[in-house]
Structure formats: structure tokens, C-alpha cells
Amino acid sequence: MKTGRVSAPISLVIALTLAGCSSDPEPAPPPPERVRLNVTAPSDNAIVRDASVRLTGRVTPSNAEVRVLGEDVSVEQGRFEATVPLDVGANVVDVLASQGRRRPAMAAIRITRQVPVKVPELQGVSADEARDRLAGLGLRPRIEEGGSILDDLLPIDAVVCTTSPEAGTEVEGGTEVEVVVSKIC
CATH class of the missing domain: 3.30.10.20 (Trypsin Inhibitor V; Chain A)
Known part of the structure; x- marks a missing residue:
């Protein structure tokens, strides 16, 4: 068995490798901010008599995309509205807001149509x-x-x-x- 010194180039490679392992890694970028969604009307658990209801709300960022019951609705300066048809009895209206890589926001509004x-x-x-x-x-x-x-x-x-x-x-x-x-x- 032969023992001896480690040659300078190999010891230099090991030293640099270990030095690279001990340095702090770059911090991960923060996750994208969540889209904010606020349905302003009608209120949850609303009771109405009409065959449809006007749903309104706000979204941030103002250029977020909004879908009501799976259909795209227009957003102007962070405000949106949609006319939603209602069945007699209980209805659940889902609203989804998304924008790029941000985490989307969702709301479900319960509306009862009484006839x-x-x-x-x-x-x-x-x-x-x-x-x-x-x-x-x-x-x-x-x-x-x-x-x-x-x-x-x-x-x-x-x-x-x-x-x-x-x-x-x-x-x-x-x-x-x-x-x-x-x-x-």
C-alpha cells in the first residue's frame, strides 16, 4: 500500500469544492402575491325572486381575468359585473380570478330564488x-x-x-x- 501526499491540483479542487458548499445559496424569490377577489353584490345566502341576478365585484390586480360560472367577464379598472341566470331554489355561483403566475382567488356565492x-x-x-x-x-x-x-x-x-x-x-x-x-x- 502506498501512502503519500495529495498533489496540489487535487487538493486545490477539493478545497474549492468544499468552499463552494459552505457558501450560502441565493434566497429563493418570494412566491407571487395572491389575486384578491371581492364579490360586492349580491351577498352570500341572498334570497331573490327574479330569474337572474346582477353579480358585481372588485379584483386586484386590476388586469386580472375573471370567470363567473366558467364564462369570461370583462374587467375594467378592477371592477367586474355579470348577469347570472338562476334556477328556482338553491343556486351556487362560482367566481374565479387569476392573473399570470399569481395564485388565483375563488368565491362561491349561494343565492336562493324563491318563486x-x-x-x-x-x-x-x-x-x-x-x-x-x-x-x-x-x-x-x-x-x-x-x-x-x-x-x-x-x-x-x-x-x-x-x-x-x-x-x-x-x-x-x-x-x-x-x-x-x-x-x-
Whole structure:
């Protein structure tokens, strides 16, 4: 086995390599700032009656791109607006803002569209027909048996005698309507 000195060029390479390892690396650039998004109208959990709603908001930076329900909307000086169609009942409207390498921002606004419904005239129809007609209007029927002991003896079918709320009353969709059926009204 041969021992000896390390030659100068090799020791110089090792010294420079170790010196390079001990130096501080350059700091990583900070991550890009997040896009800021603020939906100003309508408020979250808004209840409306119209078939559409005007959604407005602000975004920073002012040249960010904004999408509402997946569709591009124009942004002018950091402000945007869009007309959003609504289904009857619960709706969720998503808004996405992005710009270059910045982290995007997203908001989801819940809007309920309520449509008033008139309780139909049901007097004299069967319980099944009343149930179907009310459900078809988005109302919740609750069928109650009325009448007296004579109802058990009569060979005729029970029909609607009354409703609560009464026929013609305007109520919100999803309202429960009590339907009283009997063989003799």
C-alpha cells in the first residue's frame, strides 16, 4: 500500500469544492402575491325572486381575468359585473380570478330564488290528485283524514274538503299545505 501526499491540483479542487458548499445559496424569490377577489353584490345566502341576478365585484390586480360560472367577464379598472341566470331554489355561483403566475382567488356565492306559488283550488278532488297537483307546483302536501264515524260506513271515496293555506293564497315554493279529506265535507 502506498501512502503519500495529495498533489496540489487535487487538493486545490477539493478545497474549492468544499468552499463552494459552505457558501450560502441565493434566497429563493418570494412566491407571487395572491389575486384578491371581492364579490360586492349580491351577498352570500341572498334570497331573490327574479330569474337572474346582477353579480358585481372588485379584483386586484386590476388586469386580472375573471370567470363567473366558467364564462369570461370583462374587467375594467378592477371592477367586474355579470348577469347570472338562476334556477328556482338553491343556486351556487362560482367566481374565479387569476392573473399570470399569481395564485388565483375563488368565491362561491349561494343565492336562493324563491318563486311565489298560488295554492290551487282542490275542493272535491281525490287525495292522490291533490298530492300530485301540489307537488307539481313545488308545494309539500300533508294529507289529513277528516270527517266522522259515518265516513267509515259510506261507500264513496274521500275528497278534499279544505286546504290550509286556502286556495288562491300566494306562498313560497316548498311551503307545506295541509289538505283535509273526508267523504262528507
